[in-house]
Amino acid sequence: MNERESGSFQPEVERPTRLREYLAELEKRNDKRVASREEQPDGRLIIETREGEKYTIERLTDPEDPRLREAHALMSSEFSEDVMDDLETLQSALAGKVIGSEEDLDTPLQIHIIEREGRVVGTSQSATLKCLDSDGSETGKKMVMVTSLVTEKSTRQTGAGTELWRKLVLDASRSEEISAVVDEAAGKAETFYETVGMRRLFIELEDGTMAEIPYYQSVLADSWNKKTGEPLAGNKPEPLHFSAALLDRETQEMTTQELMSQIRGVMNYDSYQVLGYFKGNRKAFDRHEEILGQDLARLEQFLAQAKDGKVHLLTKKERKESGKTVVDHKSLDD
Numbered sequence: 001m002n003e004r005e006s007g008s009f010q011p012e013v014e015r016p017t018r019l020r021e022y023l024a025e026l027e028k029r030n031d032k033r034v035a036s037r038e039e040q041p042d043g044r045l046i047i048e049t050r051e052g053e054k055y056t057i058e059r060l061t062d063p064e065d066p067r068l069r070e071a072h073a074l075m076s077s078e079f080s081e082d083v084m085d086d087l088e089t090l091q092s093a094l095a096g097k098v099i100g101s102e103e104d105l106d107t108p109l110q111i112h113i114i115e116r117e118g119r120v121v122g123t124s125q126s127a128t129l130k131c132l133d134s135d136g137s138e139t140g141k142k143m144v145m146v147t148s149l150v151t152e153k154s155t156r157q158t159g160a161g162t163e164l165w166r167k168l169v170l171d172a173s174r175s176e177e178i179s180a181v182v183d184e185a186a187g188k189a190e191t192f193y194e195t196v197g198m199r200r201l202f203i204e205l206e207d208g209t210m211a212e213i214p215y216y217q218s219v220l221a222d223s224w225n226k227k228t229g230e231p232l233a234g235n236k237p238e239p240l241h242f243s244a245a246l247l248d249r250e251t252q253e254m255t256t257q258e259l260m261s262q263i264r265g266v267m268n269y270d271s272y273q274v275l276g277y278f279k280g281n282r283k284a285f286d287r288h289e290e291i292l293g294q295d296l297a298r299l300e301q302f303l304a305q306a307k308d309g310k311v312h313l314l315t316k317k318e319r320k321e322s323g324k325t326v327v328d329h330k331s332l333d334d
């Protein structure tokens with residue numbers, strides 16, 4: 001593969017072996033479609049397909065970039081309005097501001113686009129998150145969470161989605177040591193997720209059954225009533241498949257505590273709000289914390305049933321070949 005990394009884009013942290021292997025595996029899967037990948041000094045990645053077509057993948061950093069509007073329109077064409085951020089929210093998030101309390105700083109959203117013949121034909125949103133202990137302190141591990149990824153219908157099944165995924169992980173790992181990629185995945189795209197190395201999560205129960213983590217995405221950070229701290233009308237936890245690729249080890253298994261540290265990190269980003277959002281209303285702030293604490297406690301109770309204290313990451317094929325009874329969790333679109 002003809003990838004060239006220019007001097008200015010050498011990673012500031014050394015990528016762990018498993019992460020480098022992971023990125024190489026994604027490349028290899030697309031070898032049948034991609035002739036070359038060329039990393040530019042400005043961070044853009046130019047891809048040439050075996051049919052001689054070219055497209056570029058890059059990270060957008062300027063909230064005023066007109067291509068952000070195009071990326072937003074592409075997302076909107078795929079996802080329903082109630083799960084979509086509006087353009088202004090995206091601009092705020094790109095600048096790392098808390099939605100609803102813009103004076104507070106938040107983890108910046110990373111937005112990438114695929115551009116072909118001057119048009120945005122793919123886009124992704126992701127963030128680099130810290131894993132957190134039960135007292136809220138950082139464990140020292142960081143993960144990339146992909147919050148959404150979409151390619152235009154005419155571009156699908158040509159390898160572009162895989163290239164976009166690879167690029168966003170590559171960019172995140174330039175300045176941070178990344179130990180996992182995680183996603184709150186919908187049911188219908190499991191084939192794609194597996195192509196990019198993601199697996200669903202299971203525990204083994206006392207009787208040998210493999211039971212999937214009954215994951216629910218908690219009420220989102222912009223959906224709390226500022227006066228009461230209760231979810232706004234119509235908002236409730238949504239069932240999804242928490243999926244991951246572990247990049248700091250050879251085996252695809254982790255302890256239940258490690259998983260909890262990932263989920264706390266995700267909820268800290270997705271759902272927990274700052275006091276400023278509630279305009280200093282401590283009671284409302286405490287109530288939203290209490291509700292989210294209950295979500296975490298429910299998950300911890302489930303994980304306590306793991307007979308070996310471990311979480312096993314399994315593909316569809318691995319589940320089938322395990323010879324065990326498998327209980328799948330149902331997401332909204334299963």
Ligand SMILES: CC(C)(COP(=O)(O)OP(=O)(O)OC[C@H]1O[C@@H](n2cnc3c(N)ncnc32)[C@H](O)[C@@H]1OP(=O)(O)O)[C@@H](O)C(=O)NCCC(=O)NCCS
Pocket residue numbers: 029078147148149150151152155156157158159160161162163186188189191192195
């Ligand atoms: C999921 C999505 C991003 C995949 O993009 P893409 O550009 O088609 O991705 P790729 O071409 O790299 O596909 C990688 C592999 O997954 C497979 N794949 C992709 N989408 C698939 C689908 N819906 N069903 C079955 N297989 C699929 C591809 O065939 C390919 O496998 P192959 O290499 O064996 O042929 C795209 O279908 C999409 O935008 N879907 C709607 C939004 C969505 O569901 N996003 C994911 C959750 S946020």
